[in-house]
Amino acid sequence: MNEGPAAGVRRALCHAPDVMNTLDSTTVFEEQRGRMFGIAYRMLGSATEAEDVVQDAWLRWSADDRADVVHPGAWLAKTVTRLCLNQLDSARVRREEYVGPWLPEPVYTGDGALGPLESAEQRDGVSLALLVLLEQLTPTERAVYVLREAFGYGHRELAELLELSEANCRQLYRRAAGRVAAPRPRFEPDPEEWHSLVSGFMAAAQQGDLAGLERLLAADVVFVSDGGGVVSAARRPVLGRDNVARLLLGLFDKYAAGVPVRVVEVNGVLSLSLENTAVVQFEFENGLVTGMRNILNPEKLKFFQEQLSHSGGPSGQS
Secondary structure, three states, rough: OOOOHHHHHHHHHOOOHHHHHHOOOOHHHHHHHHEEEEHHHHHHOOOHHHHHHHHHHHHHHHHHHHHHHOOOOHHHHHHHHHHEEEHHHHHHHHHHHHOOOOOOOOOOOOOOOOOOOOOOOHHHHHOOOHHHOOOOOOOOHHHHHHHHHHHOOOOOHHHHHHHOOOOHHHHHHHHHHHHHHOOOOOOOOOOHHHHHHOOOOOHHHHHOHHHHHHHEEEEEEEEEEEOOOOOOEEEEEEEEEHHHHHHHHHHHHHHHOOOOOEEEOOOOOEHHHHEOOEEEEEEEEOOOEEEEEEEEOOHHHHHHHHHHHHOOOOEEOO
């Protein structure tokens, strides 16, 4: 396996003479902030909790005697990973008690918040679909999978970071990779095709055109809505063309009329942002909508909305 970006950063830090003497500790921390947030978000599926973990890591970094820290990046990665592992058990209990389907918090990726997403593999690594699948892994399996797949850690490095044997890390990775290898949508329309498909979908939904909407939905389409019991939302996935079409027409008529809708990149793919109301993602196959994910829980939209306010917001109204 080729060296990942994590190895390059660690090597640079290792060979920099007296790195902790020449760089202010705050500067060192800020240089690693993006990687720490990326690890924590992929581990937890929550941008809000990931930010809390990074803040906790800062408190430990600023309070710790760093005289013996030779590799700051490795020290901070290990600290963030351990903090996430401590959270995942309680997070699993919260997921089990969650009202309705659980979806990860959306993250606006137009500003590079989750690192470079230049390839299909990189985008898939932060997709809502994969993050949902990662929920079935044990905390340690998830750590091994995330650190290896997204950040290029080798098994020896994983063993040191997680304080496990190298053989155990290899076994954990194989098990995790096998469990998340379930078929996932791979078709990704180009931006022009995506805009055409979504524009037709939105026009039919806004005009109350049931027949037109049904023509755009696959027979086995799945609609998942995450309201968390805070706002009105379907508490089970809605299956089938007729059921989804009728549900959508009711939702648009009741909740979406007059709400500004914009196109924005969320977790690596084009999505719709309904102002202060929802983030909607589509899956397509053969020109038909095969899946929709609708994040409505206002607690899950806070981080996303704050990102947009700082970035100036997405461009282009649908």
